[in-house]
Amino acid sequence: MEEFVLFDFTKLPNLHGWSEMSDVVREVGMSKAVLVLQKTQRFQRGVLFTMLNPQPNGAGFAGFRTDTELDLSDYNTLRLHCRGQGENYGYKVVLRHKNENTEPFPSYEQMFQAPNRKFETVDLPLAGFEPYYRGKKQNQSAPLDKSQITNFEFQIYGGVYLPVKQAGTSSLEIDWVKAVP
Numbered sequence: 001m002e003e004f005v006l007f008d009f010t011k012l013p014n015l016h017g018w019s020e021m022s023d024v025v026r027e028v029g030m031s032k033a034v035l036v037l038q039k040t041q042r043f044q045r046g047v048l049f050t051m052l053n054p055q056p057n058g059a060g061f062a063g064f065r066t067d068t069e070l071d072l073s074d075y076n077t078l079r080l081h082c083r084g085q086g087e088n089y090g091y092k093v094v095l096r097h098k099n100e101n102t103e104p105f106p107s108y109e110q111m112f113q114a115p116n117r118k119f120e121t122v123d124l125p126l127a128g129f130e131p132y133y134r135g136k137k138q139n140q141s142a143p144l145d146k147s148q149i150t151n152f153e154f155q156i157y158g159g160v161y162l163p164v165k166q167a168g169t170s171s172l173e174i175d176w177v178k179a180v181p
Helices: none
Strands: 004-008 018-020 032-039 044-052 061-070 077-086 090-097 107-113 120-125 130-133 149-157 168-180
Touching (some): 018 032, 044 061, 044 149, 077 090, 107 120, 149 168
Parallel strands (some): 032 061
Antiparallel strands (some): 004 168, 018 061, 044 168, 077 168, 090 107, 090 149, 107 130
């Protein structure tokens, strides 16, 4: 089985279908995300710019998502080629399955540290995606169904239930996301 390219931001003509999902969905939310294609004469990539304004307890998030129809049954890992810059490097990939793309259904999340100012690959084992609801781990939820991925999201997190809290402006530059066996 060969790798499967989910998103190649170096070749996408546009970002139609991607939409912001930030904490402004709540009344107290004040964070912002923007996803753009950076196009130069020599290269192209996706850039997620974020301004994270969390609550005092760390509650806050900013990201971009897209609906998908992916069967990743034959794959074990998501591989990202990316780098981070700015005040924060803690991100997560958020997956949803079975068209359960909104509340009250859980999301399946895995955190990672973006490489600091240099492009590297980041591997996220699909078995490591765990169910969360509003930032809190849900131990009673069913595991992620890799055969029916219906939503994919990049997100920066504030850290409401984590010892490390994040705030401020950052960017995540992304060349591509692949599924690998």
